[in-house]
Amino acid sequence: MSHRSGFITILIAACVLSYSCSQRKKEEPPMHEQKNNVSIDSKNDLLPWLDSLERRYELACIQMGTANWNSYSKEAPYDLDAAKAALGKIFLDSAVRGMLDEWLRRSPSLADKPLARRLEMWHRCFIGGAIYADPDIAKRENALQQIITNFQRKLDDKPVTRAEISNLIRQERRQARRQKLWSVESQVSAVAAESLIALVKLRNEKARAFGFPNYYSLVLHLQAIDEQWLLKTLDSLEKQTHEAFASFIATSSRKLHVSEVGPWDFEYALREAVSLPDKYFLSDSVFEILHRFQKGIGFNVDSLSIKEVVKDIPYGGLSLAVNIPSDSRFLVNPTKGKGFYATAFHEYGHSLKAVHTHVEYPILKGYEWIPGAQCAAYEEGVAEMHGEFTDDSLWLATFTNAKPKQIEKYMKGRGLPTLYRLRRLLKDFAIEYAMYKDPNQDMRKVEYEMYERYLLIDLPDSEPHQFAASIWYTSYPCYYQNYILAAMIATQIQEALTNKFGETKSTNHELADFMIKYLYETGEKLEWIERIRNATGKSLEPGAYLRKLGIERSRLLTKE
Ligand SMILES: [Zn+2]
Numbered sequence: 001m002s003h004r005s006g007f008i009t010i011l012i013a014a015c016v017l018s019y020s021c022s023q024r025k026k027e028e029p030p031m032h033e034q035k036n037n038v039s040i041d042s043k044n045d046l047l048p049w050l051d052s053l054e055r056r057y058e059l060a061c062i063q064m065g066t067a068n069w070n071s072y073s074k075e076a077p078y079d080l081d082a083a084k085a086a087l088g089k090i091f092l093d094s095a096v097r098g099m100l101d102e103w104l105r106r107s108p109s110l111a112d113k114p115l116a117r118r119l120e121m122w123h124r125c126f127i128g129g130a131i132y133a134d135p136d137i138a139k140r141e142n143a144l145q146q147i148i149t150n151f152q153r154k155l156d157d158k159p160v161t162r163a164e165i166s167n168l169i170r171q172e173r174r175q176a177r178r179q180k181l182w183s184v185e186s187q188v189s190a191v192a193a194e195s196l197i198a199l200v201k202l203r204n205e206k207a208r209a210f211g212f213p214n215y216y217s218l219v220l221h222l223q224a225i226d227e228q229w230l231l232k233t234l235d236s237l238e239k240q241t242h243e244a245f246a247s248f249i250a251t252s253s254r255k256l257h258v259s260e261v262g263p264w265d266f267e268y269a270l271r272e273a274v275s276l277p278d279k280y281f282l283s284d285s286v287f288e289i290l291h292r293f294q295k296g297i298g299f300n301v302d303s304l305s306i307k308e309v310v311k312d313i314p315y316g317g318l319s320l321a322v323n324i325p326s327d328s329r330f331l332v333n334p335t336k337g338k339g340f341y342a343t344a345f346h347e348y349g350h351s352l353k354a355v356h357t358h359v360e361y362p363i364l365k366g367y368e369w370i371p372g373a374q375c376a377a378y379e380e381g382v383a384e385m386h387g388e389f390t391d392d393s394l395w396l397a398t399f400t401n402a403k404p405k406q407i408e409k410y411m412k413g414r415g416l417p418t419l420y421r422l423r424r425l426l427k428d429f430a431i432e433y434a435m436y437k438d439p440n441q442d443m444r445k446v447e448y449e450m451y452e453r454y455l456l457i458d459l460p461d462s463e464p465h466q467f468a469a470s471i472w473y474t475s476y477p478c479y480y481q482n483y484i485l486a487a488m489i490a491t492q493i494q495e496a497l498t499n500k501f502g503e504t505k506s507t508n509h510e511l512a513d514f515m516i517k518y519l520y521e522t523g524e525k526l527e528w529i530e531r532i533r534n535a536t537g538k539s540l541e542p543g544a545y546l547r548k549l550g551i552e553r554s555r556l557l558t559k560e
Contacts, residue, residue: 039099043110046103050118051361053096058323058362060087064369065322069329072313087369091129100126114361114525121363121373121524127210128222128371131203140202144195144474151188160184170267175258182264188469193443196468200439203477216436219478222372224527230481237484237542238426238454244551245423248416249456263457266420274413278337280400286332286344289399293389298512299352306351310334317343319350319383324365324523328354342390349386350379356516359523366524377482378528381489382519388490395506415550422484422549427454429480431467436478443467489532491544493519496536 040046063083070078091097100122107116131137153160162185169181203215212218220227252269253261261269287308291301307329316339319330330347332340359365366374389395391414396407430450435443444465451457472479501508518535532540 040103043112043115047115050115053090054118054362057087057090058365058367060090061362061367061369062323063087065320065367069320069322072318072331073309073311073329088129088133091126091370092133097126114364117525118361118363124222124372125363125370126372127218128373130210131206131218132370134206137199137202137206140195140199141474144192144199145471147195148188148192148469148471148474151191153184153187155181155184166267169264170271172268175256175262175265178264178268179262182262183463185466185469186464189466190464192474193465193468196473197435197439197443199474200435204436204439214436216433216478219371220481223375223377224529225375225377225481225485230485233488233540233542234426234429234481234484237422237546240542240546240551241419241422241549242456244415244419244549246456248419261457263451263455263459266455270417270420273417274410276338276396276400276402276406276410280402281337281341283334283336283340286341289341290344290348293395293399293506294348294352294512296507296509298509304352304355306330306348306355308332308348317347319347319354321350321354321367324359324367325355325357338390342387345390346383346387349383352386352515353379353382353520356520357523358521359525364524374524375528376479377485378489378531380482380486382493382515384486384490385493385515385519388494389506392494392506394503398506412550415548419549419551422487423454425480425483427451428470428472429484430454432473432478432480435467435473485540488540488542488545491548492532492536492538492540495544495547 040049064087067078067080067083070076071080100119104119104123107119110116153162153165165181165184169178172178172181200215207215207218210218212221217227220230249261252265253259256265256269258265295301305326305328309329309331311331311333313331313333315333316335317330317332319328321328328351330351332344332347334340335343357365363373368374368379393407393411396402397404427450430453431447434446447465447467448459451459467473497505497511500514501511519531522531529539
């Protein structure tokens with residue numbers, strides 16, 4: 001895909017895969033004997049014991065990272081199941097969990113900040129790890145994933161793939177035919193809906209066992225995302241983009257000569273979205289330009305332990321922090337144009353963070369495997385901060401031969417696809433969030449409501465539901481907000497860089513120190529929210545993202 005909005009979907013999808021592929025085939029929990037006699041009476045005994053637990057945890061993470069790397073790079077044989085079992089085993093020991101929780105309760109009296117933070121992170125990881133290693137969830141998840149991935153879609157009684165549909169719908173001139181193409185997904189939803197709802201109920205049940213009202217709340221808690229803040233933020237994004245989206249619909253209706261715009265019309269309406277020509281982003285030069293740029297902003301590119309591999313993989317790119325900070329690797333798919341550059345920059349951003357994390361304790365290094373050990377939205381956001389450079393007019397003027405007029409035109413035109421993508425993400429989030437709140441409600445009705453609220457579309461009653469067709473709800477649950485938060489994080493940091501470095505933003509060698517100090521080196525010693533605040537001088541908010549969308553917030557000047 002040549003356009004950025006499509007590109008982000010792909011690259012974050014890839015990172016999601018690396019983040020949660022460990023969830024794909026969950027093994028039965030190992031039937032190992034638990035040490036039930038763990039008892040530690042003093043802080044002096046606790047520290048060496050915790051150190052050794054963390055060494056074991058880190059070795060398991062390294063094993064997992066290596067197996068994952070080899071599964072994609074095919075550099076060496078690998079055993080993903082064994083790696084997952086070794087990691088999962090750590091989190092099935094309820095005696096250890098009970099003791100760590102007991103020490104967490106006592107931690108306010110210990111007056112030891114790093115220790116308190118380690119105990120807090122272990123507490124989260126024991127919840128995340130229990131879900132990670134849960135055989136019931138894994139079984140249902142895998143079964144439903146099989147149903148969805150193996151499903152044979154049909155169009156006019158002939159087999160058709162999802163990719164074919166998405167290509168056709170972009171080009172089809174007749175609206176009725178576009179609607180027919182769009183409706184194909186409901187075939188998948190029809191066979192998956194019942195199992196998805198059952199899976200949602202099971203996840204909720206497990207979450208309630210940990211004291212959460214539902215699974216969505218648990219997932220947000222593990223990543224330190226405040227649920228009320230999130231809802232408020234997404235609501236504000238909806239309100240502030242409402243008018244612009246309504247006007248896009250009105251324009252599309254005129255342009256496409258249709259009396260009523262449907263969801264099947266969006267891709268067609270956006271088919272001519274502005275993009276910069278591929279010739280300004282030669283594939284052969286990607287690493288040369290990437291290195292030149294990163295050196296320019298102050299990174300010691302030549303001495304960093306980052307391994308780069310170009311290889312045909314099913315995603316745009318994939319980055320793995322195998323051993324933090326001494327071994328980080330990434331793969332990029334040899335695609336074309338600006339999207340290829342943005343992916344390489346994004347993946348390199350992941351690696352830069354890994355090799356500049358300076359934390360003594362493994363549980364605070366932010367390994368990606370166990371839910372709760374990092375915040376995915378933050379990880380994606382600070383990686384995307386690097387991807388964002390390829391979308392910055394100054395960067396484009398400095399590092400490509402694109403003409404000023406082309407850059408200007410691109411800057412003006414990129415808003416609409418991004419706006420549509422945001423509204424769609426809001427819709428996808430809202431459906432899933434409502435589903436976990438009450439899996440017994442009429443989900444077809446919920447889906448209709450969300451189409452109306454976020455895409456401003458009145459679906460005809462004859463359209464069956466589609467919500468269960470999405471593989472995301474099955475395999476990467478409760479993830480949609482991360483796309484939005486990551487975009488907010490990337491744009492807010494970029495804006496802070498502009499404020500601090502001005503015209504030299506793409507070339508000032510002090511940028512690296514800034515990124516290392518505020519965004520990388522502390523790892524999970526600090527909550528991600530604090531890292532954003534330290535780097536940008538304010539809490540995460542939608543302003544910068546809205547400004548990138550071309551939507552000015554006049555309220556900003558008077559209120560807030
Ligand atoms: Zn990523």
